[in-house]
Amino acid sequence: QSVLTQPPSASATPGQRVTISCSGSSSNIGSNTVNWSQHLPGTAPRLLIYTNDQRPSGVPDRFSGSKSGTSASLAISGLQSEDEADYYCAAWDDSLNGWVFGGGTKLTVL
Amino acid sequence: QLQLQESGSGLVKPSQTLSLTCAVSGGSISSAYHSWSWIRQPPGKGLEWIGYIYHNGSTYYNPSLRSRVSMSVDRSKNQFSLKLSSVTAADTAVYYCARGSYAYGLGYWGPGTLVTVSS
Numbered sequence: 001q002s003v004l005t006q007p008p009s010a011s012a013t014p015g016q017r018v019t020i021s022c023s024g025s026s027s028n029i030g031s032n033t034v035n036w037s038q039h040l041p042g043t044a045p046r047l048l049i050y051t052n053d054q055r056p057s058g059v060p061d062r063f064s065g066s067k068s069g070t071s072a073s074l075a076i077s078g079l080q081s082e083d084e085a086d087y088y089c090a091a092w093d094d095s096l097n098g099w100v101f102g103g104g105t106k107l108t109v110l
Numbered sequence: 111q112l113q114l115q116e117s118g119s120g121l122v123k124p125s126q127t128l129s130l131t132c133a134v135s136g137g138s139i140s141s142a143y144h145s146w147s148w149i150r151q152p153p154g155k156g157l158e159w160i161g162y163i164y165h166n167g168s169t170y171y172n173p174s175l176r177s178r179v180s181m182s183v184d185r186s187k188n189q190f191s192l193k194l195s196s197v198t199a200a201d202t203a204v205y206y207c208a209r210g211s212y213a214y215g216l217g218y219w220g221p222g223t224l225v226t227v228s229s
Binding site: 043056088091097099 | 113114147149156157158159161162170172173206208210213214215216217218219220221222
């Protein structure tokens, strides 16, 4: 049971927009920033969003993040087949004094 | 570009100690602005943060694993290590190392290494 809650799956067709939610509590998302990463089998996870809504250099602007209260979301617009992957949210937790994660959302591009 | 690479024993017997190393390239492990974490993911399950270490050796471990975890840093080799004692099948997982910072969170990860606990 992950500390942050994500939907286990999401799907959309190429070109569409998809949103993935991440719900937490006051000790994590409610008081700290949220990161989103993309995980593909056999490769190093890739940071997509940091500090709620910032993109590292090299990440396309099709990826965007937002946060409100104890929830956050990742949006992917203009969906491409290469976006098919697992997506995880993460946040610092003040009670744990460490990182907590969502259970991951498997995105399928139909 | 910073890169991290995990290495170590892929098969560990129950009750023994799991040992992994994370080699850091393209950046210095001696940075005062970064922490160095271990994270694991059991098959079919979510991610679990194990703990982190700073370049000066200070550590913080997940309370759920604290009694069995030990981390160390070797600045001369630009790497850090994880030891997990008294392993059971529940410790079977892909183990990742990652760099953390206040600004970027867990910004860089290694590709992960599968450790299986089995006799």
